Amino acid sequence: MATKTNDTKEAILLLGAELIQQVGYHAFSYADIAKKLGIKNAAVHYHFPGKADLYESIVDSHISNYTKIGEEIAQAPVPAKAKLERIFSRYRNLVDSDRICVIGAIAADYKTLPGKTRSKVVTLVELVLKLVEKTLQEGKKNGEFFYTASARVQSLLIMTNLSAGVQLARITGKKDFETIRLSILKQLTG
Amino acid sequence: MATKTNDTKEAILLLGAELIQQVGYHAFSYADIAKKLGIKNAAVHYHFPGKADLYESIVDSHISNYTKIGEEIAQAPVPAKAKLERIFSRYRNLVDSDRICVIGAIAADYKTLPGKTRSKVVTLVELVLKLVEKTLQEGKKNGEFFYTASARVQSLLIMTNLSAGVQLARITGKKDFETIRLSILKQLTG
DNA sequence: TTAATTACTTACTAATAAGTAAGTTTTTAG
DNA sequence: CTAAAAACTTACTTATTAGTAAGTAATTAA
Helix, strand or coil: CCCHHHHHHHHHHHHHHHHHHHCCHHHCCHHHHHHHHCCCHHHHHHHCCCHHHHHHHHHHHHHHHHHHHHHHHHHCCCCHHHHHHHHHHHHHHHHHCCCCCHHHHHHHHHHHCCHHHHHHHHHHHHHHHHHHHHHHHHHHHHCCCCCCCCHHHHHHHHHHHHHHHHHHHHHHCHHHHHHHHHHHHHHHHC | CCCHHHHHHHHHHHHHHHHHHHCCHHHCCHHHHHHHHCCCHHHHHHHCCCHHHHHHHHHHHHHHHHHHHHHHHHHCCCCHHHHHHHHHHHHHHHHHCCCCCHHHHHHHHHHHCCHHHHHHHHHHHHHHHHHHHHHHHHHHHHCCCCCCCCHHHHHHHHHHHHHHHHHHHHHHCHHHHHHHHHHHHHHHCC
16 A cells, blocks of 8 residues: 555655765755655655655665565575675666665765764664675585685675775776676685 | 965865865865865865865875875885785775775765866776786785786775775774775785 | 065855745545 | 545745955065
C-alpha cells in the first residue's frame, strides 16, 4: 500500500542520496530537490525538517540495504567471488551514474556533520567492512581466495581501492576504475 | 623579498587549501577566510576574484609542489622505499591535521567545478600517479619491491589505498590509516 | 618627492540558503 | 459521510552567499 506520501518521501530520499553523491551535501539545496520533484520547498521540510535529518535518513537506508545484503550473502549457495562481485558491481554502477560512494561523500563532509549523524556513519562503514571481511574469510576457506594479510586488513585495502577508485574515475576516466576492480580480483584469486 | 601582498596572498592560499581539505569547497566562504586572517572580504576577492580562481591556484601550487618532489626524488641517492615513504608521510600528516587529500577533496566537488579547473586537476592526479609509478619501478629494479601487476596499476592501487585511507580515518579512527600504510609497505617489500 | 601602481577598506547588491507559521487540500479511518 | 490526521502550499523571515564599485592607504619606481 504505497501511499502518495511514501512516494514523495521516498523520492526525496532517493534524489537526496543522488545529489549528495554527485555534488556533495553543501552543493545542493532543498529548493533544488523541490524543483526537480515538482513540489514546494516546504514539502521537503515537512518530511525532513532539517537537511541533517535528510542526511541521517539516507545513511539509515544504506545501513538497512547493506544489512539485507549481508543476510542474503550469508546463506547464498554461491562462490565467495560472486558475493564479492555483488558489492563490486554496486561500485561500478556509481561510476556509470556519475556518483561517488556514500561513504566517500560523507567522509568529505564529515567535519560539518552533527554528532548524531556521525555515529550512524560509523555504523555503516563498519557494516560494509565486516561484510567484505566475512566474504574474504569464506573465500579463503573455500580455496577461492589467496591473501596474506588478515581478512580485516584485506577488507580495508579492497574497500579503499573501490571507494577512491570511483573518485579517481571522475578525474582520469572510467577505465581506471575497471583496471582497479579487475586487479583486485586477480590478486585475490591468485 | 616577501612583500606584504605576497604574505596575504600566500596566507589565503594556505588557509583555502586547509578549508577545502577539512570541510570542502562549498562549506566555507570568503567571509570565513577574511575573518580568520583579520582582513576584509573584498581583500580576498582582490587576490582571487572568484572562488574558482582560488581553487585553481591551490591546484597549481600542488602541481608545483609535486613537480619539485618529483625532481628531488629522481636524483636522490636513497632507497626507493624512502622515496615512497616521503609521499606516505604527507598522507599521514593529513590524518593528523584533520584533512583529506586534495585529490579526494576535489573528486567530491568535481561535478561543481568549471572545466578549466578540472583539466588542471587531471594534470595533478597524473603527476602524482606517475611519481609513484616511477618509484615503484625503481624499487623493483633494485630488488627492494615485489609486485605482480604493472607499475601503473600498482600505483593506482596504492594511491587509492592512501586517498581513501585518510578519508576512512576520519570515520573509524587514525589507527586504520596506519594499518593500511604499513600493510602496503609490507606487501611491497615481500 | 612625486606619480603610479598595488593592496587594500567601506559600503553596497542581488541571489540564494535554511527554515517556519499558518492556512488549504487530500487521504484515511470509523 | 464526516472528522481528524497527513500531506501538502503560500507567504514569509533571517542569514549568508559570492561578488562589485568606488574610494583610501601603502608601497614602489622614476
